[in-house]
Amino acid sequence: MGIPVKLQAFEGPLDLLLHLIEKNKVNIYDIPIVEITKQYLEYIQDIERQDLDIMSEFLVMAATLIDIKSRMLLPREINEDGEEEDPRQELIEQLLEYKMYKYMSFELKDRLVDAGKSMYKQSTIPAEVMNYTEPVDLEALLDGITLTRLHAIFKSIIRKQSDRIDPVRSKFGRIEKEEVSLTDKIGYIEAYANENGEFSFRQLLERQCGKMEIIVTFLAVLELMKIGKINISQEYTFDDILITAVKAA
Amino acid sequence: MEIQKLEAVIEAVLFAMGNSVEIEKIAAVIEHDIETTRKIIHNMMDKYNAQDRGIRIIELENSFQMCTKTEMYEYIIKIAKQPHKHVLTDVLLETLSIVAYKQPITKLEIEKIRGVKCDHAVNKLVEYNLICEVGRLDAPGRPILFATTEEFLRSFGVQSVEELPIIQQEKVEDFKAEAEEEIQLKLDV
Amino acid sequence: MEIQKLEAVIEAVLFAMGNSVEIEKIAAVIEHDIETTRKIIHNMMDKYNAQDRGIRIIELENSFQMCTKTEMYEYIIKIAKQPHKHVLTDVLLETLSIVAYKQPITKLEIEKIRGVKCDHAVNKLVEYNLICEVGRLDAPGRPILFATTEEFLRSFGVQSVEELPIIQQEKVEDFKAEAEEEIQLKLDV
Numbered sequence: 147m148g149i150p151v152k153l154q155a156f157e158g159p160l161d162l163l164l165h166l167i168e169k170n171k172v173n174i175y176d177i178p179i180v181e182i183t184k185q186y187l188e189y190i191q192d193i194e195r196q197d198l199d200i201m202s203e204f205l206v207m208a209a210t211l212i213d214i215k216s217r218m219l220l221p222r223e224i225n226e227d228g229e230e231e232d233p234r235q236e237l238i239e240q241l242l243e244y245k246m247y248k249y250m251s252f253e254l255k256d257r258l259v260d261a262g263k264s265m266y267k268q269s270t271i272p273a274e275v276m277n278y279t280e281p282v283d284l285e286a287l288l289d290g291i292t293l294t295r296l297h298a299i300f301k302s303i304i305r306k307q308s309d310r311i312d313p314v315r316s317k318f319g320r321i322e323k324e325e326v327s328l329t330d331k332i333g334y335i336e337a338y339a340n341e342n343g344e345f346s347f348r349q350l351l352e353r354q355c356g357k358m359e360i361i362v363t364f365l366a367v368l369e370l371m372k373i374g375k376i377n378i379s380q381e382y383t384f385d386d387i388l389i390t391a392v393k394a395a
Numbered sequence: 396m397e398i399q400k401l402e403a404v405i406e407a408v409l410f411a412m413g414n415s416v417e418i419e420k421i422a423a424v425i426e427h428d429i430e431t432t433r434k435i436i437h438n439m440m441d442k443y444n445a446q447d448r449g450i451r452i453i454e455l456e457n458s459f460q461m462c463t464k465t466e467m468y469e470y471i472i473k474i475a476k477q478p479h480k481h482v483l484t485d486v487l488l489e490t491l492s493i494v495a496y497k498q499p500i501t502k503l504e505i506e507k508i509r510g511v512k513c514d515h516a517v518n519k520l521v522e523y524n525l526i527c528e529v530g531r532l533d534a535p536g537r538p539i540l541f542a543t544t545e546e547f548l549r550s551f552g553v554q555s556v557e558e559l560p561i562i563q564q565e566k567v568e569d570f571k572a573e574a575e576e577e578i579q580l581k582l583d584v
Numbered sequence: 585m586e587i588q589k590l591e592a593v594i595e596a597v598l599f600a601m602g603n604s605v606e607i608e609k610i611a612a613v614i615e616h617d618i619e620t621t622r623k624i625i626h627n628m629m630d631k632y633n634a635q636d637r638g639i640r641i642i643e644l645e646n647s648f649q650m651c652t653k654t655e656m657y658e659y660i661i662k663i664a665k666q667p668h669k670h671v672l673t674d675v676l677l678e679t680l681s682i683v684a685y686k687q688p689i690t691k692l693e694i695e696k697i698r699g700v701k702c703d704h705a706v707n708k709l710v711e712y713n714l715i716c717e718v719g720r721l722d723a724p725g726r727p728i729l730f731a732t733t734e735e736f737l738r739s740f741g742v743q744s745v746e747e748l749p750i751i752q753q754e755k756v757e758d759f760k761a762e763a764e765e766e767i768q769l770k771l772d773v
Contacts, residue, residue, distance in 0.1 A: 161698075161699075161700075207699065240696075240697070240699070243697055244697055244698065244699065246751055246756075247678060247681050247682050247685065247697060248678055249751065249755070250681045250685065250749070250751060251674070251677040251678045251680070251681040252677075253749050254677060254680070254681050254684070254740055254748075254749070255672070255677055257740045257741050257742070257749070258672065258739055258740055260654060260741055261654070261738065261739055261740055261741030262669060262739070263654035263655075263656075263657035264642070264651040264652055264653070264654050264657075264741070265407070265410070265411035265651060265652040265656075265657070265660055265664065265667065266411075266602065266603075266649070266650075266651045266667075266738075267410055267411065267413050267599070267602045267650065267651075268413055268602050269600070269601055269602035269603055270413070270462075270463075270599075270600050270602065271471065271475045271600055271601060271602075282481050282522070282523050282524070283481070284523065284524070284525075284546060284550050285550070286481075287481050287482070287483055287523060288483065288550050288551075291483065291488065292551070293551050293552075293553065293559065296488070296491065296492045296495060296551070297492070297559070299488055299489055299492040300492035300493065300495070300496045303489055303492065303493060303508060303509065304508075306510075307508055307510070397635070398636075399634075399635035399636035400635065400636075402636040402637075402638075403635065403636050403637055403638035403653070403656065404638055404656060404659045405638065406636075406637060406638035406639055407638025407639060407652040407653060407656035407659065407660055408638070408656075408659060408660055408663065408664075410599075410638065410639050410650070410652055411652050411656075411660045411664050412660075412663070412664060416663070420663050423662070423663075424659050424660075424662050424663060425659075442636075445588075446586070446588035446589065446592065447587075447588035447589075447591040447592050447595075448591075448592055448595060449591070449592035449593055449594065449595035449596025449597070449599065450595055450596060450599045461599075463596040463599055463600050464592070464596060467592065467593060467596035467597075467600075470593045470596060470597060470613050470614075471596060471597055471600045471601075473612075473613050474597050474601065474605065474609050474610070474612075474613045475600075475601070477609050477612060477613075510726060511720065511726065
């Protein structure tokens with residue numbers, strides 16, 4: 147794949163971050179967010195056309211860094227214990243944990259090499275002897291299991307199954323397409339205006355059924371005004387709106 | 396190398412190789428001539444005769460091999476033949492109860508109820524002769540239907556599956572309502 | 585049976601089986617309780633420490649296995665083929681150490697620590713039989729829980745996961761001190 151980060155023996159964000167921290171020779175307790183973000187984005191630009199998965203993971207990390215950076219600019223949040231919360235803390239803790247496991251993985255590697263020097267021996271027992279199984283003793287197997295117990299188990303399974311049903315989502319209905327189109331409504335109002343010459347906006351709304359129809363009617367009126375097919379006038383605020391058809395010259 | 400170290404090396408080599416090893420090879424490893432090597436191994440063979448050893452070295456033409464002492468045979472057979480313990484795990488019990496109450500039932504239906512794969516559990520129950528195949532469902536793929544066996548009835552002391560305590564459909568509905576209520580209560584808090 | 589005979593039986597059994605053998609099985613063969621059996625084997629392990637022995641017994645959780653001493657490697661390798669070893673990349677080792685120290689653990693938790701997807705690494709480790717599925721977490725989606733295997737213990741030469749090396753507090757302090765110093769240097773500039 148030739149991704150530069152892969153060549154440097156690391157694979158992803160935390161590794162990359164560690165690498166950048168090392169490069170900057172700073173304590174992770176004092177991550178210079180701005181500098182790292184900048185270097186980070188440079189990295190992303192380098193691998194732009196590479197693996198989408200890695201790309202998106204990088205973006206998550208970049209977004210986290212920018213989030214932290216912007217929160218640093220705001221007044222510190224105070225938690226329940228009355229302590230100032232450092233937005234970097236979470237990332238720092240995550241990094242420290244990662245650093246520890248990385249360190250431990252090197253410790254383990256040494257042991258792997260060492261333990262690898264022990265040689266084992268194949269079993270010399272014939273397979274048919276090893277594979278011997280005693281016939282199943284059902285009485286012993288079912289010892290203590292009564293019908294009542296079996297019944298209780300079944301009941302709890304059914305209960306668990308119904309627990310798995312999401313009470314909120316399971317009640318969602320189907321999403322249905324609203325059958326009100328703006329074009330149709332424009333045509334309708336235009337015809338209505340030509341027929342009536344002058345009419346009340348309120349009366350027009352009263353003829354509509356449903357929230358969606360009212361909204362589309364309102365949008366249609368705005369559209370007709372814009373293209374100069376109708377004029378509107380209103381005497382007082384909150385008063386009814388009078389719509390007049392513009393007679394074609 | 397000291398003699399003890401040489402013996403250790405030979406023991407390790409014979410153990411790791413498993414099969415017979417030519418004396419030339421052993422001699423090369425310990426960097427001694429063949430005669431000396433043979434003497435060392437013969438000396439080791441005497442040591443292996445001790446009461447507390449279960450293995451020995453045998454000589455075959457110009458090779459040596461490590462193996463167990465013949466009198467150990469009965470114990471080795473005993474350990475190899477130790478029955479693999481059969482246990483009804485929770486998973487097996489759950490699967491069994493589903494088959495018992497919903498039979499005849501396909502694997503897929505069991506998986507739907509349990510929410511996880513059940514191949515292993517179904518196979519085990521078939522092996523224990525507690526459930527068996529009773530036909531195929533007339534559906535795409537013609538999946539196998541499972542039901543409880545006569546052995547199952549005998550083991551639980553019932554005459555027929557109709558005698559099993561029944562969970563009525565209403566009961567299931569009750570559970571659902573209950574669960575929903577509980578969640579509603581949590582949401583209200 | 586005399587104690588010497590018991591030791592001989594255990595040696596023969598471990599030799600013949602080759603693989604790890606559970607203590608329960610050994611106890612059943614020598615007809616003693618588990619605690620006594622364990623004591624006998626531990627005593628044997630001390631004896632195997634002798635200069636002239638090339639093999640030893642290792643303990644893995646509740647099993648025992650016979651293998652060569654590590655210092656014999658250089659000699660055995662002269663005539664034996666190198667056993668096939670899987671190459672553990674840094675990524676695999678990291679993932680493995682997270683599983684080892686945090687087991688049982690889900691993929692998601694590993695990903696949270698490493699900051700990247702871990703499907704490939706987890707699959708490889710399962711393929712190498714170093715980790716395995718041990719159940720499912722009782723949480724939405726019932727994610728699979730992973731833990732290390734006996735093969736892991738063997739490969740890393742530890743008796744049980746409790747015996748894994750721990751990161752010393754001083755080491756952690758060292759890390760901190762080191763970093764602080766670096767910052768100090770930076771401030772001085």
